Amino acid sequence: MLTLPSPSERIRFNVENEQVPILDLLSYLNGESGAIYQAASDLQYIQENLGFYYITNHGVSSELLTRAFEKVKIFFDLPEEEKRKIIVNNHQIGFVPSKASIMKTELSDTNTMADLNEGLSLMRERSPDDPKVLAGVRFSGLNQWPAGVPGLKETILEYHYEMEKLASSLLPLYALALEKSPNYFDEYFEDAHFYNRNSFYPATNQSDGHQALGEHTDHNFLALLPMSEEPGLMYATPSGKWCVAPKKNNAIVVNTGEFLKRWSNGRFLPTPHKVVVPNRDRYSLTFHYSPNDETLADPLDTCVSSTNPRKFEPKTFLEHMTDYIDAVYIPQKDLL
Numbered sequence: 001m002l003t004l005p006s007p008s009e010r011i012r013f014n015v016e017n018e019q020v021p022i023l024d025l026l027s028y029l030n031g032e033s034g035a036i037y038q039a040a041s042d043l044q045y046i047q048e049n050l051g052f053y054y055i056t057n058h059g060v061s062s063e064l065l066t067r068a069f070e071k072v073k074i075f076f077d078l079p080e081e082e083k084r085k086i087i088v089n090n091h092q093i094g095f096v097p098s099k100a101s102i103m104k105t106e107l108s109d110t111n112t113m114a115d116l117n118e119g120l121s122l123m124r125e126r127s128p129d130d131p132k133v134l135a136g137v138r139f140s141g142l143n144q145w146p147a148g149v150p151g152l153k154e155t156i157l158e159y160h161y162e163m164e165k166l167a168s169s170l171l172p173l174y175a176l177a178l179e180k181s182p183n184y185f186d187e188y189f190e191d192a193h194f195y196n197r198n199s200f201y202p203a204t205n206q207s208d209g210h211q212a213l214g215e216h217t218d219h220n221f222l223a224l225l226p227m228s229e230e231p232g233l234m235y236a237t238p239s240g241k242w243c244v245a246p247k248k249n250n251a252i253v254v255n256t257g258e259f260l261k262r263w264s265n266g267r268f269l270p271t272p273h274k275v276v277v278p279n280r281d282r283y284s285l286t287f288h289y290s291p292n293d294e295t296l297a298d299p300l301d302t303c304v305s306s307t308n309p310r311k312f313e314p315k316t317f318l319e320h321m322t323d324y325i326d327a328v329y330i331p332q333k334d335l336l
Contacts, residue, residue: 002037002176004040005037005041006041007041010022011023011045015050018050018238020054020235021053022248023043023254024055024056025039025055025056025058025059025169026057028173029169036176039173040172040176043173047264048267048268048269051269052245052273053254054253055252055254056251059162060163060252062250064162065285068155068159068226069228069285071155071156072156074149075146075149075198076200076283078146078148078149085146088332088335089141090141091123091138092195092329093123093142093144096118096119098116098202099116100115101114101115102114102115102328103274103328104324104327111215111216113209113211114210116204116210116211117199117213118202119197120146121195121196122196122198123143123196124140125143125157126140126141128142137318138318139293139321139322156196159287160196163194163224164289167222170222172185178267178302189292192292193290193291193293193321194290195287195290196286196287196288198283198286199283200281200282201213201232201277201278201282201284203277203281207277211275212274212276212278215236215272215273216272216274216328217271218288219290219320219321219324220260220288220289221257222257223254223257223288224252224287224289225252225255225285225286225287226284226285227249227251227253230280230282231247232275232277233273234273235273236271236272238269245273255270256269257288259297262299263297263299263300263303264303265300265310266311266312267303294316296314296316297312297317299312
């Protein structure tokens with residue numbers, strides 16, 4: 001069995017003090033000797049003790065991120081009736097009006113307040129003759145692109161390409177951190193499922209106790225979230241405190257999802273997080289990254305032992321996402 005080096009001193013210090021650790025990917029992405037093992041060790045320590053971190057030197061251009069934020073803002077500035085022309089459908093693709101979701105922490109009902117945000121939800125771009133489109137596989141329909149925002153489609157598709165490339169580059173680190181070979185996850189992500197949830201969190205004095213986005217854990221393998229200019233993201237620590245995620249220029253937040261928790265038999269932690277009502281309008285470009293629909297989250301043998309027996313029954317990703325979306329979002333028929 002491969003023995004990883006000790007986690008970096010700075011990573012250990014941040015995690016032990018419940019501060020967001022920063023994983024610098026420069027050496028790893030440049031292929032420097034031993035960098036993959038040090039990065040995997042740091043990742044393992046983060047995921048087993050906090051589950052929430054930033055990456056820097058990730059290779060996604062700041063120009064692209066700025067352009068994507070700008071295009072998304074233009075969309076949300078459109079009149080409500082224009083946005084509703086692409087109202088979200090059964091594939092969870094399209095415009096999501098405010099108060100159309102109640103976020104869940106591991107599908108619990110602790111949160112009962114609808115969320116004060118709007119969304120533009122997009123999946124992998126597919127063609128009309130795609131086998132999954134023809135078969136009507138849920139969450140694999142055609143994207144609904146809005147009119148009236150020149151360049152939005154081209155920009156967001158470029159964003160999807162870069163974010164999928166980045167997420168894929170992290171898979172060897174996750175495999176090594178779970179004591180598998182670096183290419184272990186490759187076969188499960190050949191047709192990776194991604195869900196891009198672009199959001200608008202309006203500044204308002206009329207929240208009436210609602211959060212911009214209620215406390216929740218994500219459904220996915222992992223989520224990538226480029227830093228917004230306006231703060232508002234908060235994360236829960238293992239000791240139960242809520243902390244503001246500090247602004248870090250050119251950083252991308254990475255958060256573990258519930259599917260990875262199941263796959264790792266509870267070893268890798270999904271961090272509860274929320275977005276409070278901001279002082280100024282806030283936007284986000286969340287990229288949820290997950291394996292193929294048919295992937296079974298059967299707890300890995302490296303995560304099951306006599307002291308950590310199997311906690312979860314096997315479940316496919318499509319089953320898991322269906323349960324999550326149906327529990328969180330108001331059905332389309334109730335939005336029309």
